[in-house]
Amino acid sequence: MTSYFLLSKTFIILLCLIHTIESQSQPWSPLDAPKELLQMLIRDPFTLSLASTDFGHIIHQTPFAVFAPSSIQDISKLIKFSNSLPIPFTIAARGRGHSVNGQSMTNDGVVVNMTELNNNNNNRIVVFDDYVDVGGEQIWIDVLHASLEKGLTPLSWTDYLYLSVGGTLSNAGISGQTFRFGPQISNVHELDVVTGEGDLVTCSTKKNSELFYAVLGGLGQFGIITRARIALGPAPQKVKWLHLLYNNFSAFSEDQEHLISFNGINESNAPNYVEGMLLLNQPPLDLSFYPETDRPRITSLVTQYDIIYIIELIKYYDINPEIETLVEGLNFVPTYIFEKDVLYEEFLNRVHSDEVTLRQQGLWDIPHPWLNMFVPKSRIADFDEGVFKGIILKQNITAGLAIVYPTNKSKWDDNMSAVTPNEEIFYVVSLLRTTGFDKLEEFQIQNQQILQFCKDVGIGMKQYLPQMKTHEEWVEQFGHKWEVFEKRKAQFDPNKILSPGQGIFN
Ligand SMILES: Cc1cc2nc3c(=O)[nH]c(=O)nc-3n(C[C@H](O)[C@H](O)[C@H](O)COP(=O)(O)OP(=O)(O)OC[C@H]3O[C@@H](n4cnc5c(N)ncnc54)[C@H](O)[C@@H]3O)c2cc1C
Structure with missing residues (x-):
């Protein structure tokens, strides 16, 4: 009887220990989040499963929650909150999830559903005489429609237009016009970016240029693009x-x-x-x-x-x-x-x-x-x-x-x-x-x-x-750019929380 009691006591202590270790390795709990963020963190199985896959249907990673921001400031607060924790959680912006290898996913972190920014009837595409200001969550087909209404058009495209502006600018954005106008990233005048530290920064070749250059083609590693100013020209018939x-x-x-x-x-x-x-x-x-x-x-x-x-x-x-x-x-x-x-x-x-x-x-x-x-x-x-x-x-x-x-x-x-x-x-x-x-x-x-x-x-x-x-393959891929890429990561996302699905730093 005594030995049975001792055994079960040991077992209970063991269970407690395992629980303590598990909760210590859990980087955060939603209960830690400020109330205003908490209500934007969605955890129902259907939403989680949508964010756990992409166009590739090859990689599956389940996030801890999906974040539904109603403003850029919400994204900034989420990133700052993560940075404030002893063990920050990872954050992946998801444009349209048209990657093929899990690039917009995170295991146990938070996926930011960028399309939510479009839900408040905000005017997120504004056409001017020779450029258009576009929310990072917008898709190119909508940018085309808005521009055509004024007889204008972006100059450089992808073959498929149901991709988000932030998603293609994080890669390059290429198609048959690239030889003439360069990739889409060569046609951007200015960006608004929420950095990996949660700062909202406007950047261009003249202003905060290091961030501008980092983000364009930066595989989501340095910040979340919330606005892009894109060159326009006359639209042909x-x-x-x-x-x-x-x-x-x-x-x-x-x-x-x-x-x-x-x-x-x-x-x-x-x-x-x-x-x-x-x-x-x-x-x-x-x-x-x-x-x-x-x-x-x-x-x-x-x-x-x-x-x-x-x-x-x-x-x-x-x-x-x-x-x-x-x-x-x-x-x-x-x-x-x-x-x-x-x-x-x-x-x-x-x-x-x-x-x-x-x-x-x-x-x-x-x-x-x-x-x-x-x-x-x-x-x-x-x-x-x-x-x-x-x-x-x-x-x-x-x-x-x-x-x-x-x-x-x-x-x-x-x-x-x-x-x-x-x-x-x-x-x-x-x-x-x-x-x-x-x-x-x-x-x-x-x-x-x-x-x-x-x-x-x-x-x-x-x-x-x-x-x-x-890691070696990434270093080889970036070649002479690796050193700068790594330095920019340390500068703009020192806790390495952004776009972990790319598998570069995480
Ligand atoms: C049918 C099809 C056709 C395609 N054709 C072309 C083509 O012709 N030319 C071409 O260049 N590409 C093409 N692509 C590839 C496409 O450009 C990339 O996969 C692009 O990332 C998809 O955009 P998305 O909005 O779905 O990005 P997602 O898959 O959601 O995200 C891609 C990466 O960007 C990050 N990200 C997303 N939004 C932001 C943001 N606002 N700020 C910072 N980081 C962000 C994500 O975290 C992730 O790391 C095609 C893809 C498909 C499925």
């Missing part, structure tokens, strides 16, 4: 949308590089947008752009060559341009040129119609093992041989949408945190795959093979929307 088909990579890349050399914006035959993509001899072959009558001959071309490269060339216009002038001197397969005329907005918002279809087919909310890279021009032919032909074509894994186009480093500001390869021209290569959960691992293995290939042959590639696993 219509778009001439051309697809030119190539059976030879060097002709394709030479022509792309020729097209992006038109930097003089006033040259009449200068394109407004240049991208490219692959048509691979793998099902499904998406020929939806082309007239029904041409699809059989395009299919034959793909079957004959296994891989066809497409230049996507856009000319904005109010008066119909001459196609012959636009494609003068280009070496696509004769007669394999296809055109469409669409409204400017329809072109910019083109991916949304795909989204509607994919949602209907249940193919939107499934895993997206995407891989985005910047490949230096001097090695793009090796990349074509080793990756497109060597890995992707040889393995029976559907490539999905493979986008390839060159852009120029001179349009990027090297003071900003965004990382590019060390050559004036580099290619954007985006492998945008969608798969069922059963096949996810195959894609992840292939992505690793591609990364390994680049490493083995020294391609000098940089990842875009980077997904690094180790």
